[in-house]
Amino acid sequence: MNEVEIGQSKIVFLKGDITKQQVDSIVNAANSSLMGGGGVDGAIHRAGWPAILEECKKIVAKQGRLPTGQAVITTGGKLLAKYVIHTVGPIYKSIRESDDQNWMIRGSENQREQLRSCYIKSLELAAEKGVKSIAFPSISTGAYRYPLSEAALIAVQAVKDFLKQETSIKDVYFVLFNDAAYEAYVEAVRH
Numbered sequence: 001m002n003e004v005e006i007g008q009s010k011i012v013f014l015k016g017d018i019t020k021q022q023v024d025s026i027v028n029a030a031n032s033s034l035m036g037g038g039g040v041d042g043a044i045h046r047a048g049w050p051a052i053l054e055e056c057k058k059i060v061a062k063q064g065r066l067p068t069g070q071a072v073i074t075t076g077g078k079l080l081a082k083y084v085i086h087t088v089g090p091i092y093k094s095i096r097e098s099d100d101q102n103w104m105i106r107g108s109e110n111q112r113e114q115l116r117s118c119y120i121k122s123l124e125l126a127a128e129k130g131v132k133s134i135a136f137p138s139i140s141t142g143a144y145r146y147p148l149s150e151a152a153l154i155a156v157q158a159v160k161d162f163l164k165q166e167t168s169i170k171d172v173y174f175v176l177f178n179d180a181a182y183e184a185y186v187e188a189v190r191h
């Protein structure tokens with residue numbers, strides 16, 4: 001099942017390249033410098049260049065590096081999307097947590113909150129601009145090494161929680177770059 005209705009909105013899961021999506025805004029898994037990088041960050045800057053980078057430079061000059069869990073919005077440049085929302089996910093560091101039965105290896109509560117914040121802050125920024133459709137990549141699950149299944153649960157829950165309120169955002173796409181990511185997100189929405 002690759003689609004789920006939440007109130008007047010829906011969440012759609014698809015495999016593809018986020019730079020090719022015909023939506024109002026796409027979301028970039030950036031780093032705090034906002035100067036681009038590899039992965040989806042590199043793909044978005046390459047496809048939307050140079051206007052996106054120019055605006056990122058102005059943002060950093062004005063407010064400094066972007067903290068983890070925060071988001072900023074720029075033009076989409078040459079992309080089909082009108083806007084790019086840049087957000088910085090947590091770099092995964094597993095910790096051993098124990099409840100009364102067993103030890104769990106997972107991201108710390110802080111990292112879970114930071115990753116959730118990437119989605120909530122991005123959606124809030126998009127709604128402020130009257131965005132109706134937005135596409136997310138699988139934030140933090142590449143270079144930042146967040147385990148897919150855990151990240152997918154956090155991401156889907158954050159979007160579901162946000163869409164329960166009245167919002168201009170009608171369509172939220174998760175654009176997954178490979179089968180493993182796609183399966184993890186489709187599985188997450190079943191929980």
Ligand code: APR
Nearest residue numbers: 017018029031037038039040041043140141142143144177
């Ligand atoms: N479209 C959609 N998803 C993509 C694309 C694309 N064109 N390219 C890569 N991805 C996927 C990856 O397969 C992964 O599932 O995006 C997800 C996030 O991976 P990264 O891009 O590595 O992002 P992240 O793990 O958040 O690490 C961010 O990497 O690129 C640098 O500058 C970036 O320092 C930052 C760090």
